[in-house]
Amino acid sequence: xxxxxxxxxxxxxxxxxxxxxxxxxxxxxxxxxxxxxxxxxxxxxxxxxxxxxxxxxxxxxxxxxxxxxxxxxxxxxxxxxxxxxxxxxxxxxxxxxxxxxxxxxxxxxxxxxxxxxxxxxxxxxxxxxxxxxxxxxxxxxxxxxxxxxxxxxxxxxxxxxxxxxxxxxxxxxxxxxxxxxxxxxxxxxxxxxxxxxxxxxxxxxxxxxxxxxxxxxxxxxxxxxxxxxxxxxxxxxxxxxxxxxxxxxxxxxxxxxxx
Amino acid sequence: xxxxxxxxxxxxxxxxxxxxxxxxxxxxxxxxxxxxxxxxxxxxxxxxxxxxxxxxxxxxxxxxxxxxxxxxxxxxxxxxxxxxxxxxxxxxxxxxxxxxxxxxxxxxxxxxxxxxxxxxxxxxxxxxxxxxxxxxxxxxxxxxxxxxxxxxxxxxxxxxxxxxxxxxxxxxxxxxxxxxxxxxxxxxxxxxxxxxxxxxxxxxxxxxxxxxxxxxxxxxxxxxxxxxxxxxxxxxxxxxxxxxxxxxxxxxxxxxxxxxxxxxxxxxxxxxxxxxxxxxxxxxxxxxxxxxxxxxxxxxxxxxxxxxxxxxxxxxxxxxxxxxxxxxxxxxxxxxxxxxxxxxxxxxxxxxxxxxxxxxxxxxxxxxxxxxxxxxxx
Numbered sequence: 001x002x003x004x005x006x007x008x009x010x011x012x013x014x015x016x017x018x019x020x021x022x023x024x025x026x027x028x029x030x031x032x033x034x035x036x037x038x039x040x041x042x043x044x045x046x047x048x049x050x051x052x053x054x055x056x057x058x059x060x061x062x063x064x065x066x067x068x069x070x071x072x073x074x075x076x077x078x079x080x081x082x083x084x085x086x087x088x089x090x091x092x093x094x095x096x097x098x099x100x101x102x103x104x105x106x107x108x109x110x111x112x113x114x115x116x117x118x119x120x121x122x123x124x125x126x127x128x129x130x131x132x133x134x135x136x137x138x139x140x141x142x143x144x145x146x147x148x149x150x151x152x153x154x155x156x157x158x159x160x161x162x163x164x165x166x167x168x169x170x171x172x173x174x175x176x177x178x179x180x181x182x183x184x185x186x187x188x189x190x191x192x193x194x195x196x197x198x199x200x201x202x203x204x205x206x207x208x209x210x211x212x213x214x215x216x217x218x219x220x221x222x223x224x225x226x227x228x229x230x231x232x233x234x235x236x237x238x239x240x241x242x243x244x245x246x247x248x249x250x251x252x253x254x255x256x257x258x259x
Numbered sequence: 260x261x262x263x264x265x266x267x268x269x270x271x272x273x274x275x276x277x278x279x280x281x282x283x284x285x286x287x288x289x290x291x292x293x294x295x296x297x298x299x300x301x302x303x304x305x306x307x308x309x310x311x312x313x314x315x316x317x318x319x320x321x322x323x324x325x326x327x328x329x330x331x332x333x334x335x336x337x338x339x340x341x342x343x344x345x346x347x348x349x350x351x352x353x354x355x356x357x358x359x360x361x362x363x364x365x366x367x368x369x370x371x372x373x374x375x376x377x378x379x380x381x382x383x384x385x386x387x388x389x390x391x392x393x394x395x396x397x398x399x400x401x402x403x404x405x406x407x408x409x410x411x412x413x414x415x416x417x418x419x420x421x422x423x424x425x426x427x428x429x430x431x432x433x434x435x436x437x438x439x440x441x442x443x444x445x446x447x448x449x450x451x452x453x454x455x456x457x458x459x460x461x462x463x464x465x466x467x468x469x470x471x472x473x474x475x476x477x478x479x480x481x482x483x484x485x486x487x488x489x490x491x492x493x494x495x496x497x498x499x500x501x502x503x504x505x506x507x508x509x510x511x512x513x514x515x516x517x518x519x520x521x522x523x524x525x526x527x528x529x530x531x532x533x534x535x536x537x538x539x540x541x542x543x544x545x546x547x548x549x550x551x552x553x554x555x556x557x558x559x560x561x562x563x564x565x566x567x568x569x570x571x572x573x574x575x576x577x578x579x580x581x582x583x584x585x586x587x588x589x590x591x592x593x594x595x596x597x598x599x600x601x602x603x604x605x606x607x608x609x610x611x612x613x614x615x616x617x618x619x620x621x622x623x624x625x626x627x628x629x630x631x632x633x634x635x636x637x
């Protein structure tokens with residue numbers, strides 16, 4: 001699984017995360033290549049979100065090494081993690097928009113805090129981001145409580161992309177969206193990934209997004225990555241959990257394409 | 260810095276060639292903004308512009324937008340800038356940005372005119388009327404539920420009532436006793452300190468007794484209950500409303516007023532008079548202790564004077580008010596809880612409103628009772 005450093009966006013080695021005696025991530029290693037969309041699947045409560053939150057420094061790890069874009073992330077949340085934060089954007093499952101700010105102000109917020117630029121330019125950039133994720137300028141003045149689920153996710157994505165990070169983490173980006181909105185969102189991620197040259201780390205249960213947008217899929221079971229590779233490879237995997245996941249009744253739609 | 264951005268402009272007649280170099284990214288935002296502002300005069304003179312991107316090391320949305328802005332600046336004069344020498348993915352990004360910021364962003368509209376202010380006033384008045392109607396509706400619903408219980412006493416939720424009395428009565432006791440004890444002590448101390456000037460220290464007992472039994476005891480306790488239990492009711496019912504638990508109850512054919520609200524309001528009506536009584540006793544106890552240690556009045560004298568100064572009427576005046584205050588607190592807390600909308604902010608807002616409103620109403624009610632008792636001579 002080791003690859004040369006320049007092609008690796010996120011390098012996780014021998015990671016252990018646990019709460020008390022309960023070990024959630026057990027000596028896990030994972031490499032995310034630059035410019036790819038990696039989907040992470042796993043059982044509910046199996047540690048997918050824990051893995052993502054550990055990489056972005058929200059959860060402390062017991063041991064192991066995490067490198068993001070070549071720089072080491074400290075064991076405890078601190079300055080180094082904060083510096084690294086400029087390299088990534090995070091889309092939380094519920095959007096996590098600041099409820100006291102409008103959609104536009106939400107997107108402006110990272111720019112205002114981390115870059116020196118005039119108000120006019122900042123508004124133009126924020127507005128550009130909102131339009132790039134497919135929202136109308138009129139939506140910018142709305143508050144998060146006035147946005148629909150799909151719009152909230154789009155604004156959250158625009159905010160995650162505000163500083164043009166190299167990596168975006170998406171936590172269940174299509175959950176709670178209808179298939180049309182989810183499909184649009186998948187296309188949007190793919191388009192943005194191409195134009196902005198992003199590396200995308202996506203936690204998802206959505207089989208359709210795994211199939212259509214992900215370059216590689218990693219399966220997390222028993223605290224380890226049991227299989228990683230393109231979708232076709234996962235479908236051939238012999239691991240019992242992966243087999244159950246991709247060959248269950250709900251996954252039948254994947255089969256005709258795969259065989 | 261090797262990658263420091265630069266913008267070299269070379270004019271040839273009225274053709275302008277721009278050569279951006281270095282990294283045009285958000286890290287260099289301040290420099291980039293200056294650079295693009297500095298070429299504005301040359302841009303205004305130019306007829307055609309070529310942007311040679313071959314020197315650009317890095318480009319992100321900000322850089323691409325600045326280049327697009329230069330191009331758009333010119334397009335106002337009729338012609339677009341030619342972009343040459345850019346890598347393919349940069350072209351994609353610039354193309355993407357060509358679509359955006361085409362329409363002016365509608366800013367938040369200022370509302371200043373007299374008509375707007377009148378409209379706001381009207382809306383506020385309407386909201387006040389709505390508040391009153393919500394209050395009356397809840398009162399009506401509770402009365403209806405109470406009538407239902409009188410018809411079929413077995414339908415009453417006794418377990419819930421007992422649990423609520425435990426929460427709003429028993430669990431509130433320590434804090435109520437502590438606060439009223441301190442209030443009694445403070446009134447006594449202030450009374451002794453000021454009455455001493457004209458040798459009327461003995462009348463402190465009258466003051467403490469009448470004040471605590473008629474007014475302060477019940478008022479302080481009611482305000483504390485509104486803050487402690489009223490807010491808890493609003494938050495509980497509000498979060499149940501948010502999680503659709505109340506809708507679930509209704510679909511099972513149960514009335515939320517019967518199941519949730521009546522036991523809570525009845526529990527308050529039972530608990531508040533008891534708390535007010537205990538509170539009054541604690542306040543008298545505090546006053547007595549201060550009179551003893553600070554004023555030098557022995558407990559025996561204090562009790563004897565108290566016996567002369569107050570009658571059971573004073574106590575009645577105080578305690579009669581308690582159930583009514585409890586009813587008001589209960590109605591406000593429950594109706595505000597049911598007005599919670601889907602979001603967590605609304606839960607917080609409604610809880611604050613509930614506490615403010617019930618404290619206000621408790622004091623208004625106390626004033627009305629004062630007028631009433633004065634006119635019937637109690």
